[in-house]
Amino acid sequence: MSQGSSVPEPVTAVMDTAGAWLVRGLAEVETGLSEAVDRTGDLADRGTATLSAGGKRMRPMLVILCAGPDGGAPTIRAAVAVELIHTASLVHDDVLDRAPLRRGVPTIFSTDGRQTATSVGDALFAEAFGLLSRSGDMESVGTLSSTAVDLVRGELMQRAAAFDMELSEADYFTRCQLKTGSLFSAACVLGGQTGGAGDLEAMAGFGARVGLAFQLLDDVLDISGPADRTGKARGTDLLDGTVTLPVIEAIRTDESIAGIGMRDLDETSAGVLCDRIEETGALERVRSRALDLIGDAKSVLADSGLDRERVELLELVADGVVLRYS
Amino acid sequence: MSQGSSVPEPVTAVMDTAGAWLVRGLAEVETGLSEAVDRTGDLADRGTATLSAGGKRMRPMLVILCAGPDGGAPTIRAAVAVELIHTASLVHDDVLDRAPLRRGVPTIFSTDGRQTATSVGDALFAEAFGLLSRSGDMESVGTLSSTAVDLVRGELMQRAAAFDMELSEADYFTRCQLKTGSLFSAACVLGGQTGGAGDLEAMAGFGARVGLAFQLLDDVLDISGPADRTGKARGTDLLDGTVTLPVIEAIRTDESIAGIGMRDLDETSAGVLCDRIEETGALERVRSRALDLIGDAKSVLADSGLDRERVELLELVADGVVLRYS
Numbered sequence: 001m002s003q004g005s006s007v008p009e010p011v012t013a014v015m016d017t018a019g020a021w022l023v024r025g026l027a028e029v030e031t032g033l034s035e036a037v038d039r040t041g042d043l044a045d046r047g048t049a050t051l052s053a054g055g056k057r058m059r060p061m062l063v064i065l066c067a068g069p070d071g072g073a074p075t076i077r078a079a080v081a082v083e084l085i086h087t088a089s090l091v092h093d094d095v096l097d098r099a100p101l102r103r104g105v106p107t108i109f110s111t112d113g114r115q116t117a118t119s120v121g122d123a124l125f126a127e128a129f130g131l132l133s134r135s136g137d138m139e140s141v142g143t144l145s146s147t148a149v150d151l152v153r154g155e156l157m158q159r160a161a162a163f164d165m166e167l168s169e170a171d172y173f174t175r176c177q178l179k180t181g182s183l184f185s186a187a188c189v190l191g192g193q194t195g196g197a198g199d200l201e202a203m204a205g206f207g208a209r210v211g212l213a214f215q216l217l218d219d220v221l222d223i224s225g226p227a228d229r230t231g232k233a234r235g236t237d238l239l240d241g242t243v244t245l246p247v248i249e250a251i252r253t254d255e256s257i258a259g260i261g262m263r264d265l266d267e268t269s270a271g272v273l274c275d276r277i278e279e280t281g282a283l284e285r286v287r288s289r290a291l292d293l294i295g296d297a298k299s300v301l302a303d304s305g306l307d308r309e310r311v312e313l314l315e316l317v318a319d320g321v322v323l324r325y326s
Numbered sequence: 327m328s329q330g331s332s333v334p335e336p337v338t339a340v341m342d343t344a345g346a347w348l349v350r351g352l353a354e355v356e357t358g359l360s361e362a363v364d365r366t367g368d369l370a371d372r373g374t375a376t377l378s379a380g381g382k383r384m385r386p387m388l389v390i391l392c393a394g395p396d397g398g399a400p401t402i403r404a405a406v407a408v409e410l411i412h413t414a415s416l417v418h419d420d421v422l423d424r425a426p427l428r429r430g431v432p433t434i435f436s437t438d439g440r441q442t443a444t445s446v447g448d449a450l451f452a453e454a455f456g457l458l459s460r461s462g463d464m465e466s467v468g469t470l471s472s473t474a475v476d477l478v479r480g481e482l483m484q485r486a487a488a489f490d491m492e493l494s495e496a497d498y499f500t501r502c503q504l505k506t507g508s509l510f511s512a513a514c515v516l517g518g519q520t521g522g523a524g525d526l527e528a529m530a531g532f533g534a535r536v537g538l539a540f541q542l543l544d545d546v547l548d549i550s551g552p553a554d555r556t557g558k559a560r561g562t563d564l565l566d567g568t569v570t571l572p573v574i575e576a577i578r579t580d581e582s583i584a585g586i587g588m589r590d591l592d593e594t595s596a597g598v599l600c601d602r603i604e605e606t607g608a609l610e611r612v613r614s615r616a617l618d619l620i621g622d623a624k625s626v627l628a629d630s631g632l633d634r635e636r637v638e639l640l641e642l643v644a645d646g647v648v649l650r651y652s
Contacts, residue, residue, distance in 0.1 A: 039475070092448065096441045115422045115485050118444065122418060123478040125448065129455040130471025138459045141467055145456025149365070152449040159441050 013323075014061065014316045022313070025064040025076060026057065032080035036127045055103065058214070058317070059086055062187040065313050066203050067195020068306070074135035078190040081144060084128035086183060089151045091121035096159070097240055140190055147186040154178030162241035163262045169248055176215040177208065184211025202304035206314065209297035213290040214321050219244035220283050220290075223274045235270030238262060245289070249282035287322075294318045339649075340387065340642045348639070351390040351402060352383065358406035362453045381429065384540070384643070385412055388513040391639050392529050393521020394632070400461035404516040407470060410454035412509060415477045417447035422485070423566055466516055473512040480504030488567035489588045495574055502541040503534065510537025528630035532640065535623035539616040540647050545570035546609050546616075549600045561596030564588060571615070575608035613648075620644045 015023050060079035067075040093099070094107040095117045101107065109117040125148070132141050157175045161167050188207030192200045223246050225234035237244055241262050251258045257276060265273065277283070297318050301311055341349050386405035393401040419425070420433040421443045427433060435443040451474070458466050483501045487493050514533030518526045549572050551560035563570055567588050577584045583602060591599065603609070623644050627637055 089448075092444055096444060116482060118418055118422060119478045119482045119485075122415075122447075122451065123475050125451055126471045126474035126478070130468055130475070133464045133467030133471060136464045138462045138464070141459030142456055145452045145459060148452035149449050149456070152445045152452070156442060156445045159445075 013320055014065075014313055017316060018065075018313050019069065019309075021069040022061075022064060025071070025079070026061065028076045029057065029060045029064070029079045029083065032076055032131075033083060036080055036084055036131060037124070039127060039130075055083065055087070057083065058321075059083055059183060059187040061317060062184065062207060062210075062314075063191040063194075065310055065317065066188045066191025066198065066207075066306070068191075068198075068310050069196075071191065071195035074137060074140075074194040075191065077131050077135050078140055078194050079187075081128040081132045081140075082183065082187045082190060084124045084131070085144060085148055085151070088121045088124035088128070089148075089155070091117055091124065093155065095121070096155075135194070137193065139193055143186050143189055143193070147182045150178045150182035154180075154182070158242055161243065164243060165247070165251070165258045165260070165262065167243040167248065169245070172243070172245055172248060173212070176212050180215040180218075181208040181211035184208060184214065196307075198306045198310075199304050202300050203306075205300040206297045206304065206318075209293045209300065210318050210321060213293040213297070213318075216245055216286055216290040216293070217321065219246055220286050222246075223277050224283055225274070233267060235265075235267070235274045238270045238273055239265055239267070245286050246277050246282045249285050250277040250280040253280035253282065291322060294322055339646055340391075340639055343642060344391075344639050345395065345635075347395040348387075348390060351397070351405070352387065354402045355383065355386045355390070355405045355409065358402055358457075359409060362406055362410055362457055363450070365453060365456075381409065381413070383409065384647075385409055385509060385513040387643060388510065388533060388536075388640075389517040389520075391636055391643065392514045392517025392524065392533075392632070394517075394524075394636050395522075397517065397521035400463060400466075400520040401517065403457050403461050404466055404520050405513075407454040407458045407466075408509065408513045408516060410450045410457070411470060411474055411477070414447045414450035414454070415474075415481070417443055417450065419481065421447070422481075461520070463519065465519055469512050469515055469519070473508045476504045476508035480506075480508070484568055487569065490569060491573070491577070491584045491586070491588065493569040493574065495571070498569070498571055498574060499538070502538050506541040506544075507534040507537035510534060510540065522633075524632045524636075525630050528626055529632075531626040532623045532630065532644075535619045535626065536644050536647060539619040539623070539644075542571055542612055542616040542619070543647065545572055546612050548572075549603050550609055551600070559593060561591075561593070561600045564596045564599055565591055565593070571612050572603050572608045575611050576603040576606040579606035579608065617648060620648055 015026070059082045063079035063082055064071060064075060067078075090102060091108055094102055094109045095114045098109065099107050100110045107117070108120055112120075128144065129141060132144060154175050154177075157171070157178060161171065161175070185204045185207035188203040189200050192198045192203045219237065222235065222237045222244070233239075238247075243262075247257070254276070257273075257280075260273060298315055301314055301318075304311070306314070341352070385408045389405035389408055390397060390401060393404075416428060417434055420428055420435045421440045424435065425433050426436045433443070434446055438446075454470065455467060458470060480501050480503075483497070483504060487497065487501070511530045511533035514529040515526050518524050518529045545563065548561065548563040548570070559565075564573075569588075573583070580602070583599075583606075586599060624641055627640055627644075630637070632640070
């Protein structure tokens with residue numbers, strides 16, 4: 001994502017292609033996010049700072065696209081709710097990671113402390129459910145609730161496996177599904193539930209695969225940097241003890257990497273480890289796996305029963321996930 | 327609450343009077359709480375330990391009583407959801423306070439660390455909304471959502487005013503309404519929404535007053551102890567920098583108390599401060615204010631349109647709040 005631009009790249013690409021309904025929908029999401037944050041009252045300033053730090057709005061875009069041009073207020077509310085849950089989980093993660101930066105700007109944790117950050121996360125969480133309740137669509141509340149539990153389970157799984165260089169690929173993928181795939185999948189399902197016709201299972205499958213690819217590439221970016229593009233230091237995951245697919249892949253080529261004590265890393269040695277991982281060709285292999293997932297996602301999408309316009313736009317979003325990292 | 331008994335005192339008093347429907351309802355709430363925790367998967371053991379540490383279940387009881395004998399599955403779900411939100415907020419508060427004990431047993435924070443505790447709180451939060459969604463009653467989701475935001479605002483307000491010996495009585499009451507009154511009020515409203523007839527506004531007013539009285543007496547108990555009854559050390563609020571009505575009342579009699587540096591307190595000097603507050607007669611005056619609130623609550627209840635049995639039972643609950651502390 002380029003710094004300073006009001007609309008991030010992958011969004012722009014899809015918006016150039018889509019009809020006015022997508023542009024309007026995304027603008028309404030921004031308004032809805034501001035309103036939801038305003039409703040939390042005293043917390044507003046802090047919450048707004050984080051929300052306006054420009055996430056990629058991938059999840060709201062998936063909600064709107066899966067709903068299609070016929071998605072009305074319930075679709076927008078679902079899109080806002082999904083982004084609020086995402087943001088709430090980031091705010092809490094930043095507390096747990098004691099993270100100084102997020103999206104290139106100081107975290108609520110760093111400016112206001114862990115207490116305010118924990119509370120702001122809770123409030124955004126509650127707002128998300130309150131918002132969905134206004135649509136009177138109970139299925140959506142259920143979908144979002146179980147996804148929120150998935151996010152938590154993924155986060156706990158990651159922390160339980162911290163500093164474990166023997167993490168299996170299967171456990172890595174389970175964690176990614178919980179941490180990222182689940183909310184992407186829910187975004188698509190919520191779009192389907194609040195909008196036009198389409199096979200919900202196919203949309204869920206598409207979302208989950210795009211989410212996994214997104215996470216894989218995010219994990220590549222943590223190793224490859226550069227920091228001025230990612231908004232955080234290279235090797236941040238390694239310093240947190242988070243073993244990712246690039247590490248697992250690198251160990252397959254160079255077993256000696258498994259012997260590195262992750263607990264002893266500092267910024268310099270983490271940078272050296274990033275270089276070593278890159279030298280094994282692991283990043284290309286993970287990128288290739290992500291591309292395969294995007295291909296799978298598109299195949300699943302073909303069976304979704306969505307109209308041609310929406311399929312093409314969703315394919316653009318899926319491609320955008322990869323392009324962002326090329 | 328007496329340690330070791332499976333059913334806490336105030337519950338017993340009401341249950342002796344009520345018909346079988348209340349006993350059955352509370353048993354179903356316990357089952358529902360276990361099931362909700364089980365659904366969070368990996369987190370189950372920890373969550374169960376906290377939930378089974380025996381809260382007073384005041385809030386679920388209010389839900390069930392306000393719903394009356396005709397409250398079915400939606401009432402039980404609402405009662406469970408309210409208790410889950412309450413528990414989630416306690417789990418997060420314990421993280422922020424670094425509290426070793428809650429209800430006399432070790433907190434999740436102390437046994438599993440802040441990361442797990444934060445995640446468990448989030449999961450319980452999400453489960454609460456998921457549960458309500460199954461009833462298809464959107465009003466309930468909205469009620470619970472805005473109450474959850476209130477809890478957060480109250481918590482933040484408390485932290486913003488930490489160590490401020492000049493806290494006004496008005497600010498104290500606003501905070502108590504957000505932290506405690508709001509969820510008690512919501513419990514009554516959710517009961518009314520899911521059960522038999524009755525004036526929701528009157529029920530909300532009753533709940534808010536009982537909640538305020540509950541908080542006032544909780545604040546008295548922090549000063550008076552004894553620790554083996556409260557499950558936490560005497561003066562815990564003072565050590566956390568939380569200025570409560572007993573402190574405000576004490577300063578009215580003995581201005582020199584306002585000059586005490588709360589930041590410098592240790593367990594011994596906090597105990598001495600508790601004695602000084604008690605000597606001013608502040609605890610009796612706060613107890614008397616709480617009694618007035620209970621009286622107000624009963625007056626409001628008289629206009630609720632609830633049948634005689636429910637009114638009597640709710641009055642018993644209100645009296646139980648005071649009796650607990652006499």
